[in-house]
Amino acid sequence: MVRFYSGSLLLFLMSVGGASIDAHHFPSQELQARHQAIIEELRCPQCLNTNLAGSDAMIARDLRREVHRLLLEGESDEEILSFMYDRYGDFVLYTPRIHSGTIFLWFGPLFFLILAIAIFISIVKSSTGANVEEVDREELAAILNPNAKELD
Amino acid sequence: MIMNKSLIIPLLCFFLLIVLLWRSFSLEDPHFLPSQLIDKPFPKFNLEDLHSTSRMRHVDDLVGAVSLVNVWATWCANCLIEHPVLEEISQNGITIIGINYNDNLLKARAWLDRYGDPYAFHVQDKEGTLAIDLGVYGAPETFIIDASGTIRYRHVGVVTERVWSQKLSPIINLLDGGS
Structure with missing residues (x-):
């Protein structure tokens, strides 16, 4: 062996x-x-x-x-x-040096990652905010007073 | 309104990506390496002359006039293609200096006897050390050196009529006019 x-x-x-x-x-x-x-x-x-x-x-x-x-x-x-x-x-060089020509290569992915996280957070924030408002005014009113439409 | 703003960002990213990919996929020649040596002095060397091996050639031999430095070899098929063009250039009164790159002395002499020798002189770069100092990675390559011995331009590949008239000749005229 x-x-x-x-x-x-x-x-x-x-x-x-x-x-x-x-x-x-x-x-x-x-x-x-x-x-x-x-x-x-x-x-x-x-x-x-x-x-x-x-x-x-x-x-x-x-x-x-x-x-x-x-x-x-x-x-x-x-x-x-x-x-x-x-x-x-x-x-x-397989590991290129950091200068103006290679800065995007080095930090581009990090930049896009931060950008993606920022967009994700802003989308989540704005959509949850909108939902809360809609539920508050329209649906809540409908739930509390199911006969409101018929009464109108 | 908030919705519209956040939609613009991915669109911008998309266009940025298009520009980057467009650029990288439309590179003329992926083998082309930008030269590190433009506007730097020609590297020092101490190499034997091809025709009289007892004579050593130095960087001082290049100084004094605008000239072409051509890296060639007998094993390089493309060097034969550009040879008639170099012949023509030298007839126009341009000094051409040869670097015989990783070659055999006798073969190189026979090659010049057979096809003609438009060069002012040749240095023998048997080990390719001067070629490495010049950042050469194949043959043929051609450099334009100004009167002070500074490298001003580098052409990788065959010098055709077109390369000569559209790229090299205007630069030489500019350098000659400026000095």
Whole structure:
């Protein structure tokens, strides 16, 4: 049973690791993990929706090599993402930066949620208010004096 | 009256949605990335010349006149399509500088021997490092550089007669007139 589990785990890891097959050398496991995290976070500029980790495009291969080089030079993750942003813009980051061009993307859904709640509340308020008044004047009168119409 | 007011809000939202979707679905080319480098100085480089490999080329070689910088390669089929147009542009007295991108030196030289060489000079960008500094993600791409070495325009894709006469040429005239 244990063998079965470790075997399927191995298969799983193979399929994950198979996406990019560059022969980059890393002095530490930690650096390799950071490399993997960064290339998964960056979108390949040539492909419409594939990250650097999963693309075979030439530019993706070159950018993976650049990420490797910058990591070995001791740059932080943030510095590497900025390096890519300065060259390829918003497109390259799967988590776009907040500025005037992306503000709607970030806060648009929140804006619409608040708007929807506000509309919902105002509709509920106005409709219950109207009902109370109608019941008060017309229906109540009818209930209290069922023969009023006939009398008129 | 209250009822009318609250009905206008969803209508406005609906129109806003139409405008947004209209814009995003009518993008000319979803592959197009706006350049980050417009009005920034051309990135520094130190790369070998294609024809005399002992000579190193630097960003200073680009400064002095308005010029076109064209990213090309022998593996790029579209580069062959724009080649006659570049030939024509250079005959009009425009300086064109080539960046030979991720290519093989001998193949590149053979390509130029066969199809002609309208470029002032070429730099060999074997690893694509200068291309990355330029935000290039394919070939061909063409940049307009002003006399101070600042990037003023970027065209992604083939330079056709139409692109030249309607986009690039007016910008070059403007830059030449302004300086």
